[in-house]
Amino acid sequence: MTLNLNPNFSEAGKRYFNAYAPGDDFYEMLLTAHRDLSDEQSELLNARLILLLANHIGDIGTLREALTIAREGV
Amino acid sequence: MLKTYTYPKFEYRTPPEIASGQTLKVPVVVVGAGPVGLGAALDLQLQDVPVLVLDEDDTVSIGSRGVCYAKRALEILDRYGVGDAVCSKGVSWNVGRTFFREQEVYNFNLVPETDHHRPGMVNLQQYYLEEYLAARAASLPQIELRWRNKVVSVAQTGQTVTLKVETEDGFYIVEADWLIAADGARSPIRRMLDLEIDGKVFMDRFLIADVVMKADFPSERWFWFDPPFHPGQSVLLHKQTDSVFRIDFQLGWHADPEEAKKPEHVLPRIKAMLGAFDGTAREFELEWVSVYTFQCRRMGRFNHGRVLFVGDAAHQVSPFGARGANSGLQDADNLGWKLKLVIDGKAPAALLDSYSEERIFAADENLVNSTRSTDFITPKSKVSKTFRNAVLGMAKEYAFGRALVNSGRLSVPAFLIASSLNSPDEAGDTFAGRMLPGAPMDDAPVLDNGDEGWLLNKVGNRFFALYFADDPESLDAATVAGLSGLSFDGIAVQPLVISRKPGIVPGGIPVLEDLRGIAALRYDAKRGTVYLLRPDQHVAARWRTFDAAKVKVAVARATCNA
Numbered sequence: 001m002t003l004n005l006n007p008n009f010s011e012a013g014k015r016y017f018n019a020y021a022p023g024d025d026f027y028e029m030l031l032t033a034h035r036d037l038s039d040e041q042s043e044l045l046n047a048r049l050i051l052l053l054a055n056h057i058g059d060i061g062t063l064r065e066a067l068t069i070a071r072e073g074v
Numbered sequence: 075m076l077k078t079y080t081y082p083k084f085e086y087r088t089p090p091e092i093a094s095g096q097t098l099k100v101p102v103v104v105v106g107a108g109p110v111g112l113g114a115a116l117d118l119q120l121q122d123v124p125v126l127v128l129d130e131d132d133t134v135s136i137g138s139r140g141v142c143y144a145k146r147a148l149e150i151l152d153r154y155g156v157g158d159a160v161c162s163k164g165v166s167w168n169v170g171r172t173f174f175r176e177q178e179v180y181n182f183n184l185v186p187e188t189d190h191h192r193p194g195m196v197n198l199q200q201y202y203l204e205e206y207l208a209a210r211a212a213s214l215p216q217i218e219l220r221w222r223n224k225v226v227s228v229a230q231t232g233q234t235v236t237l238k239v240e241t242e243d244g245f246y247i248v249e250a251d252w253l254i255a256a257d258g259a260r261s262p263i264r265r266m267l268d269l270e271i272d273g274k275v276f277m278d279r280f281l282i283a284d285v286v287m288k289a290d291f292p293s294e295r296w297f298w299f300d301p302p303f304h305p306g307q308s309v310l311l312h313k314q315t316d317s318v319f320r321i322d323f324q325l326g327w328h329a330d331p332e333e334a335k336k337p338e339h340v341l342p343r344i345k346a347m348l349g350a351f352d353g354t355a356r357e358f359e360l361e362w363v364s365v366y367t368f369q370c371r372r373m374g375r376f377n378h379g380r381v382l383f384v385g386d387a388a389h390q391v392s393p394f395g396a397r398g399a400n401s402g403l404q405d406a407d408n409l410g411w412k413l414k415l416v417i418d419g420k421a422p423a424a425l426l427d428s429y430s431e432e433r434i435f436a437a438d439e440n441l442v443n444s445t446r447s448t449d450f451i452t453p454k455s456k457v458s459k460t461f462r463n464a465v466l467g468m469a470k471e472y473a474f475g476r477a478l479v480n481s482g483r484l485s486v487p488a489f490l491i492a493s494s495l496n497s498p499d500e501a502g503d504t505f506a507g508r509m510l511p512g513a514p515m516d517d518a519p520v521l522d523n524g525d526e527g528w529l530l531n532k533v534g535n536r537f538f539a540l541y542f543a544d545d546p547e548s549l550d551a552a553t554v555a556g557l558s559g560l561s562f563d564g565i566a567v568q569p570l571v572i573s574r575k576p577g578i579v580p581g582g583i584p585v586l587e588d589l590r591g592i593a594a595l596r597y598d599a600k601r602g603t604v605y606l607l608r609p610d611q612h613v614a615a616r617w618r619t620f621d622a623a624k625v626k627v628a629v630a631r632a633t634c635n636a
Binding site for chain 2 (some may be wrong): 004
């Protein structure tokens, strides 16, 4: 598996009439999850989320690629 | 300040009711002669309903205000008779540049999809649109415009709405069967009827300026996140007509609006911005400047007895995405034909509930999209700013990042797929594409008696049955007879054959030639496919085979007569 860097969001059973909609759905969900949290709590939420998603992806090669790109821009 | 535009002054005339003391009785009164009120009046005039329009002012909108008119609004304006004026005066743009701090992170070229009459959007100052709509309305005998006529009280009984109207010469009374409230965000009608509108104020202020460029400047949209000349905020530059550019500066909540508006504060900001892209100093003059805040809110329902709310009076969104005037025109589009059927006794008042339901669905979509844009453009917490900046930082190199950059999602019409007016597809009828029941119609080029035209200019204002054929001569007698006599309880359905080959259908049913098959492709039509189209150019129902009885049932459903 290689890291997918193209837009890739969708929800089963949902019909989209605009290409931006699924990505915007996710982004709103993400910000909603952080609502009313302190900075410290937000940091913890992000860490938990990364661990959950990393385990779901599982493939170490893909994760290595993602970590490399993420670090390049910091 | 420079003046590229001369504001018209509409003539006030003393209403005859002041001297006579008589009550003026009208079927419909529209309060507010902005784009949406005038649109509603023009829609009703197309339905042969006389309309009285009252407005407390006597000119058009001051300053550019609404800037972007999207494709669906342009198609509606075509029906209202001002689409050509708006499109020829307006400017189109395709290139957008997005900057983050010092860098351009990406640019896009919105090459429009071919074979549509109208582009995705045109930019035009709102005052031009209002001027064209007012001139159009004034030219029509069924519309009476009364300027400097201010409504000071309103009351409704089950049968009538009574308005007290103030002029410089005194008061008079209007009794209307229906009132359309198009009196804007602060809607005095809404307040006088003690009705609620719920939502939230965004804790932010924006400075907007109309600037006249002295030299050529690219016809592009520029959007800055956190630029060096205005740190921590966002800035948008948009091209309008007459070399006027519109610039929006985010100021933050704590800015003093009166201070911010002063030329000594505005001019250096603009100068820094115009030079920031390529270091070129550009000459400009300021034409208009204002500071605004905005709210995202809507009424719980848009119809209250005999009072119908449209546009900003009913719902308000943030300006990102140009969803204000564009959605207001769609309110008018949705309302006109329904009110006509109710006035004529051909549909129950419940049809007006569907106006409220369908436009609330659309308003909620607009609220969601404009709120998301607002949250991206003006992040309100540390973590949302971190995510926003992370997206912008990856946008240049990675496609998924670009897709998440949200500097405004331009107004597109709602797909009313959950509307109770739709008839679902029959089991066994399968269709590809997006023209499902509730969809706003896609346009397509057609030939009408050999003349080039557009599908959307051939339908609307009443129900149509669009019958797809390969060859008009091939329709059998039963189909022709069924199509010719289509109506439900006095609601006529106009048949229209759309065919790959030219020809004549016996019985005089009009034929459009789909010369390149684009209509058939967009509607996923096969020979014998039928679409029932609403007067507001939305799909109501469709079938793979024509059955007049089913069409009638669908018309009944689309008019709350089922």
